[in-house]
Amino acid sequence: MIDNVIKIFKDIGSKDFRILTGIELGMKHYEWVPMEELQKFTKYPYGKLQHKLSLLMKNNLIVGTYVPYEGYQIYFDGYDALALNTLVKRGTISAIGDEIGVGKESIVHEAIKESELAIGETTLVIIKFHREGRTSFTQVKRVREHLSDKEHFSWIYAARLSAKREYDLMVSLYPKVSVPKPIDHNRHAIVMAVAKGSLLSKTRLLQPEWFLDEIISQIGKAYSLGVIHADLSEFNIFVYECGVQFIDWPQYVGLDHPNADELLKRDVFNVLAFFKRKYDIERDVDDVVAGIKHSTSIVE
Ligand SMILES: Nc1ncnc2c1ncn2[C@@H]1O[C@H](COP(=O)(O)OP(=O)(O)OP(=O)(O)O)[C@@H](O)[C@H]1O
Numbered sequence: 001m002i003d004n005v006i007k008i009f010k011d012i013g014s015k016d017f018r019i020l021t022g023i024e025l026g027m028k029h030y031e032w033v034p035m036e037e038l039q040k041f042t043k044y045p046y047g048k049l050q051h052k053l054s055l056l057m058k059n060n061l062i063v064g065t066y067v068p069y070e071g072y073q074i075y076f077d078g079y080d081a082l083a084l085n086t087l088v089k090r091g092t093i094s095a096i097g098d099e100i101g102v103g104k105e106s107i108v109h110e111a112i113k114e115s116e117l118a119i120g121e122t123t124l125v126i127i128k129f130h131r132e133g134r135t136s137f138t139q140v141k142r143v144r145e146h147l148s149d150k151e152h153f154s155w156i157y158a159a160r161l162s163a164k165r166e167y168d169l170m171v172s173l174y175p176k177v178s179v180p181k182p183i184d185h186n187r188h189a190i191v192m193a194v195a196k197g198s199l200l201s202k203t204r205l206l207q208p209e210w211f212l213d214e215i216i217s218q219i220g221k222a223y224s225l226g227v228i229h230a231d232l233s234e235f236n237i238f239v240y241e242c243g244v245q246f247i248d249w250p251q252y253v254g255l256d257h258p259n260a261d262e263l264l265k266r267d268v269f270n271v272l273a274f275f276k277r278k279y280d281i282e283r284d285v286d287d288v289v290a291g292i293k294h295s296t297s298i299v300e
């Protein structure tokens, strides 16, 4: 899908972006944003607007309906285009590269970031587009709680809220807890540093005990800042020569969450089960959890 956006991005003009923005704003209140609202917002004449809308539909950036009235919705690709446009304009990224991961609720690509100094080298970064809201009921529920009565729920709010939640948390953890450096975010997209090393699930460690200690120590650091990852496993942990990095934070919970203890225990359990399975290292879940809580109380 993003491939489509990348292909046509250079052909999307400022007028198209204005129409997309109009639909995005209208979706706060309407499931299908009425044509009249778009006319008011863009001030384009009816014929011209309709022509542009049909091209946007052809390029899969929006979808339209004529029943019970003429109205439009933004499509993921259109929302991706809006976020990319903002990130490019801000100078955060200048190009987008290969897809490197598709999760249940996101699409992850490499991207190029220009150096802050005009003469410097470009760097490779990661852009994660959130995709929540279409299938996840908990997400829908969470978003509804943030919306006023007048506002209409749409997946773009779920995806945007989730991205903001993840980005804000990464900013608050970095660099105390080892996470990729957060760089920027807009709408449902987050730009961050490339995680160091490789995924724990895909790596054969030569000193597994040392890495397990590192992982437990990072869980403890997050805990001491009041945060539990709540989806930790070998698929969300990167390992490199000097340590580990945790990714994928949108579902984190605070220590005041009603299931905080359970979620902490599950994170620890997932990690220990993996080390048992792959490296035959045995540690007691309750002991490790107690250790994490104990070391936190010493820090306080
Ligand atoms: N900062 C990063 N550096 C390198 N690779 C990354 C980074 N962030 C994400 N990835 C890659 O993209 C994949 C998906 O990212 P992430 O786990 O954050 O999303 P997700 O949609 O929640 O995934 P899942 O549903 O599989 O847990 C990761 O497994 C990883 O391979």
Ligand SMILES: [Mg+2]
Binding pocket: 103, 235, 236, 248
């Ligand atoms: Mg993941």
